[in-house]
Amino acid sequence: MIGYYNYTVILTYLSLLSALFGTHLAFCSHYVEALLCLLACGAFDSFDGIVARSKKDRTDEEKKFGIQIDSLVDMFSFGIFPAIIGYTLGLHSWIWFVAFGLYAICAVSRLGYFNVAEEIRQNQTTEKRKFYQGLPVTTSCLIFPVIYLLNYFLDSSIVTTIYGCIMFLVAILFIVDFKMIKPGLKGVMGMVVLGILVAIGLVLL
Numbered sequence: 001m002i003g004y005y006n007y008t009v010i011l012t013y014l015s016l017l018s019a020l021f022g023t024h025l026a027f028c029s030h031y032v033e034a035l036l037c038l039l040a041c042g043a044f045d046s047f048d049g050i051v052a053r054s055k056k057d058r059t060d061e062e063k064k065f066g067i068q069i070d071s072l073v074d075m076f077s078f079g080i081f082p083a084i085i086g087y088t089l090g091l092h093s094w095i096w097f098v099a100f101g102l103y104a105i106c107a108v109s110r111l112g113y114f115n116v117a118e119e120i121r122q123n124q125t126t127e128k129r130k131f132y133q134g135l136p137v138t139t140s141c142l143i144f145p146v147i148y149l150l151n152y153f154l155d156s157s158i159v160t161t162i163y164g165c166i167m168f169l170v171a172i173l174f175i176v177d178f179k180m181i182k183p184g185l186k187g188v189m190g191m192v193v194l195g196i197l198v199a200i201g202l203v204l205l
Contacts, residue, residue, distance in 0.1 A: 004065045008055050011048035012066070012073050015041045019077040026088040032202045034085050035145040039195050039202075041077040042141025045070075046188050067118065071111045078137040079107030082144050083167070090157075091164045099167045106171040107137045132180040135173035142191065143170060145198050151205055 022037025052058070052066050083100040091099070114133075121129065147166055150159045183191065 004062050006055070006062075008048075008052040008058070008062070008066060009069060011044040011051055012070055015044040015048070015077050016073045018044065019073075019081045022081060023084050026085045029088065031085065031089060031148065032205060034088075035148055035202055036199055038077075038081060038085070038141050039145055039199050041081070042138055043192060043195060045074065045077070045138050045141070046192060050185075064119075067115060071115055074137055075108055075111055078140045079104055079111070082140050085144065086160075086163055086167060089160045089163060091160060096164050099164050099171070103167045103171040106174040110134060110137060110174040129182055132182055134176055134178060135170065135180065137174060140170060142195060142198065145202060149198065149201050149205065152201075 018037045018040040022034040022041075025031075025037060026034035048070065052063075055062075058066075083103055086096065086100065117133070118129070143166065144163065147163050148159065150162060154162075
């Protein structure tokens with residue numbers, strides 16, 4: 001069979017399936033459930049690298065395969081899925097299609113650049129990456145659910161407009177060259193806790 005099939009890719013594929021199911025939910029107007037799927041994508045992505053590195057006998061081919069499928073899945077889960085949610089929320093005018101297009105282009109550009117830069121970095125050093133360049137696309141799993149929580153305080157039409165405007169801002173931050181500290185295990189666990197709190201807020205909403 002073409003590809004590599006072992007436990008190291010399970011979380012990556014679960015992220016993809018979560019985004020696919022979330023897309024279905026969004027088109028069925030189940031926005032809270034769709035955003036919960038987006039949060040799940042982030043949870044799976046947070047730990048897929050840790051799981052992959054736990055396999056001590058990974059070949060170079062398996063490592064490169066893991067990097068490629070991770071970016072491909074990230075493109076759909078965090079570069080397309082949030083735009084789909086925005087569309088189903090009611091962002092249908094041409095200006096929002098510009099936002100969706102810009103968001104997707106910046107996401108794929110960032111992911112492609114990261115793949116190239118990471119391969120070069122790994123050829124030069126075995127040290128773990130300490131910084132990200134620009135805003136990681138995976139941050140969308142928290143940003144957009146948090147925006148939706150504004151429905152507690154604002155009219156839904158206003159929240160939807162904010163959602164679209166933030167897409168413009170996040171798109172630019174994907175490709176602006178600034179350093180962002182890569183969180184360690186404690187940081188990842190902190191974001192998981194935050195994600196759980198956001199999920200509770202969505203469910204209560």
